[in-house]
Amino acid sequence: MKYYNGFSLKDEEYLFKEFITDTDYTVCGFSYGAINAFKKVQQELKDGNRVDRLILLSPAFFQTKTKQFKKLQLMGYKRDKDSYLRGFLSSCFLPYSEVSVKTQETTLEQLDELLNYEWVVSELKELEQKGVKIEIYLGGEDKIIDVAGARELFLDVGSVTYIKDGNHFLICK
Numbered sequence: 699m700k701y702y703n704g705f706s707l708k709d710e711e712y713l714f715k716e717f718i719t720d721t722d723y724t725v726c727g728f729s730y731g732a733i734n735a736f737k738k739v740q741q742e743l744k745d746g747n748r749v750d751r752l753i754l755l756s757p758a759f760f761q762t763k764t765k766q767f768k769k770l771q772l773m774g775y776k777r778d779k780d781s782y783l784r785g786f787l788s789s790c791f792l793p794y795s796e797v798s799v800k801t802q803e804t805t806l807e808q809l810d811e812l813l814n815y816e817w818v819v820s821e822l823k824e825l826e827q828k829g830v831k832i833e834i835y836l837g838g839e840d841k842i843i844d845v846a847g848a849r850e851l852f853l854d855v856g857s858v859t860y861i862k863d864g865n866h867f868l869i870c871k
Contacts, residue, residue, distance in 0.1 A: 699724040700738060702731030704790075705758070705812050706783050708802040713867050714755050717835050717859075723750040729790075729842070729866065730812045732757035740821070743828055752825060754834045754856075756866050758812045759848035768813040775809050790866040792841040797869070822855035832856030837864025 699720045701711045710728065711718070718726055725742070727735025732754040739752050760768065775782045783804065788796060826832060834852040836845050838860060852858050863870040 699726060700735070702727035702734040702738070703802070704729035704731050704756075705808060706786070706801050706804045707799055709800045710867075713797070713799075713869070714835075717755060717833075717868065718753060719751055721750065723748050724753065725749055725751070726753040726755065727757070728755040730758050730808065731755075733811070733815050736817075736822075736825075739825055739830060743825070743830070749825075749830050751831045751833065752856075754832070754852070756837060756840060756843060756868060757817070757834065757848060757852075758815060759817065759843040759845075759851070760813050761816050762844045762847040763813070771813055772806065772810060775806060779804075786842075789841050791869070792865060793839055794865055794869055794871045797867070817851055819851065819854055822852075826855055834858045835864075835868055836860050837866060837868050838862040839864060840866045842866040 699722065704710060714728060725735045725739050735752060735754065739749050742749050791797065822832060832855055834856050836849055836858065838845060849858055849860060861868055861870060
């Protein structure tokens with residue numbers, strides 16, 4: 699299985715063990731990593747490789763947010779990257795207390811991609827038509843992404859599991 703980390707994170711995969719099917723033909727990503735997982739599956743199929751399952755955990759979904767929202771996020775990051783990332787991670791755990799996670803270096807370009815990425819239904823359906831089972835997990839208490847918008851879009855292309863009390867990390871308490 700290939701796993702892709704969320705924005706600014708590393709080694710957080712253990713938080714999702716109950717949602718992940720670990721096989722050689724599974725690609726999985728959390729939040730920003732969901733974008734990278736999707737791109738990896740597209741490339742693997744283009745190269746003629748087998749992929750059975752794509753697992754998207756709280757996929758980054760900001761396509762319904764305003765340009766002003768995105769601009770403010772980028773400005774906050776540029777102004778004080780460390781403060782921005784602390785606030786971002788804290789928001790990921792709301793409404794529950796934080797869990798210790800490892801972080802890694804990020805770039806403004808990665809944040810820009812995360813905020814401006816557009817999920818395209820026809821591209822997702824193409825994977826489905828090629829035999830890839832798409833599983834999407836969303837937390838009802840997620841304070842990071844537009845859960846309702848994501849749920850509406852992904853219902854057309856895969857199996858959506860809605861965890862009513864789950865936050866961005868799908869943690870419930």
